[in-house]
Amino acid sequence: MSESNQRKNKIILLLLSISAFFASLNQNIYSPMIPLIRDTFETTIFWVNLTVSGFIFITAIMQVILGTFIDTKNQKKLLVFSLILTSISILFCAFTTNFVVFFIARMFQAIGTAMIPLIAVNVIAILFEGEERGDAMGTYQILLTLAPALAPILGGFIGQYYGYSGVFLFLFIISMILLIFLGYQLPTLNGQQTVDDRKERHMYQRYKILWSNKKGMNVIGVGFLTFLIYFSILTYLPVLLHDHYQVSLQIIGLLYLPLTVSMILGSVLFKKLQRKFDLEKLYHVTLFLMPILIILFGIILEKNIIILSIVLFIYGVLLGFSSPLFSTMISNQYTNERGLALGLFNFVRYCGMAIGAGIVGVNFLNSTSLFIVLGILFLAFSLVLNQNQNVKIKEGSE
Structure with missing residues (x-):
């Protein structure tokens, strides 16, 4: 691999790792805001907690659903779609005054963010081989591990001064930045199945x-x-x-x-x-x-x-x-x-x-x-x- 390609792959690895960090941030930044959301929408803690458990449940299910077709699809289009879906959902969460709309938007946010880590790790596996793949997976995991520790601190700090809307707008800004950079940097990558595999192999x-x-x-x-x-x-x-x-x-x-x-x-x-x-x-x-x-x-x-x-x-x-x-x-x-x-x-x-x-x-x-x-x-x-x-x-x- 040429030096320029290695440099480009390292930039892509960093962006993909930040994307996975961002996906985890969407889930974990939410915890400190639970009492604030309960009071703002004048609902019970049960329904607010349901947005948490529902988010995790959808994240788990999406791994299987996305896994069934990710190997045959364009990775860049999938990642761009997931970021767009996440961005739109975040805006609904930030500005709606109706809890039902908030709940539904939060579930669509879960669908979008659930796609990101799997696409990211699949692209890493395609771009890197041998020892470089292991090294790249280590970098990816470091950023993924940071999110659960930093997210509640960020959520509590931003939520205290700017409310829950401020937290969601913060996520929206990161989402748009990632969308721009990944749209520009990420090459068009297809899954590694052959054309015959796509036609002949059933699930x-x-x-x-x-x-x-x-x-x-x-x-x-x-x-x-x-x-x-x-x-x-x-x-x-x-x-x-x-x-x-x-x-x-x-x-x-x-x-x-x-x-x-x-x-x-x-x-x-x-x-x-x-x-x-x-x-x-x-x-x-x-x-x-x-x-x-x-x-x-x-x-x-x-x-x-x-x-x-x-x-x-x-x-x-x-x-x-x-x-x-x-x-x-x-x-x-x-x-x-x-x-x-x-x-x-x-x-x-x-x-x-x-x-x-x-x-x-x-x-x-x-x-x-x-x-x-x-x-x-x-x-x-x-x-x-x-x-x-x-x-x-x-x-x-x-």
Whole structure:
């Protein structure tokens, strides 16, 4: 690849990563404004919370819907369409005085923003190969991780001075800037399926190919379990800090920042290590370290807040490391069905998040036992995957 093409691809990577950051910003900037929106529209907290859960639900469903046709469509047109839809929806949210219109606009905003990360990661997989792909995925993940930490701070600050309309107008400005730059910089990229594939392959056949790749499906399954446990911890953490350690609610919010920082460090670490070590080795090390940390978290969660913080920091590094690792491995496993596979991966991640957030409230186990059991299940799953891999290696050598 020529130096000019490399420079152009780096600019495109930065724009795509900012786009994914923007998509996450749309979801997470909303939280501090919930009381303000409730009071402005004179509605109940139930209906306002429904705009939150509805946004997440649509985001999850869109990963599967978009994944079914992203591999055969023009990536630039899809991304431009998603940004236009997002921009129009944001304007409706900013200026409407009717809650029903606001609710509907928020759902269309979810459709637009849900498309952006999948298109972005698919374009990255098309533009970059080998070690460069892993490096690009790491950069993408760093910006994606920043959004949940910065969004509530931005939302609270802008909302305090300019109201919820100011927050949505802020998002609109970013959306238009991205639309202009991506419209100019992004090349016309089509999905990597051949013309014959487009005509002959039905959706059933494409999913059959997807499921037949055991290694790819194993990574997707691990992704589901990883994010289920992550959101279980994320949901339980404020309860633990407030009820057991008597930490104030104001401080609890700040305590999430070290976890975010550690996840960013994990993504940076992946960018470096994936150039030196085989992805398969990094994958298996991650599979064993992560469940051990989860079991350790379950054992010491009510014993010492300092040791707990250290364990959570290391866990955050591993989590930040695993996200670009999983995305890169899935991209490498699939060629024609890459977008479909990444869409399914995103979908199961969101499902894992939803189940993980709800599982903490089910009182069939105490918190210590719950996380120890989850860690043991993860470890058992890792051992099974490792055993299957060893069997395949032996069969191949005979």
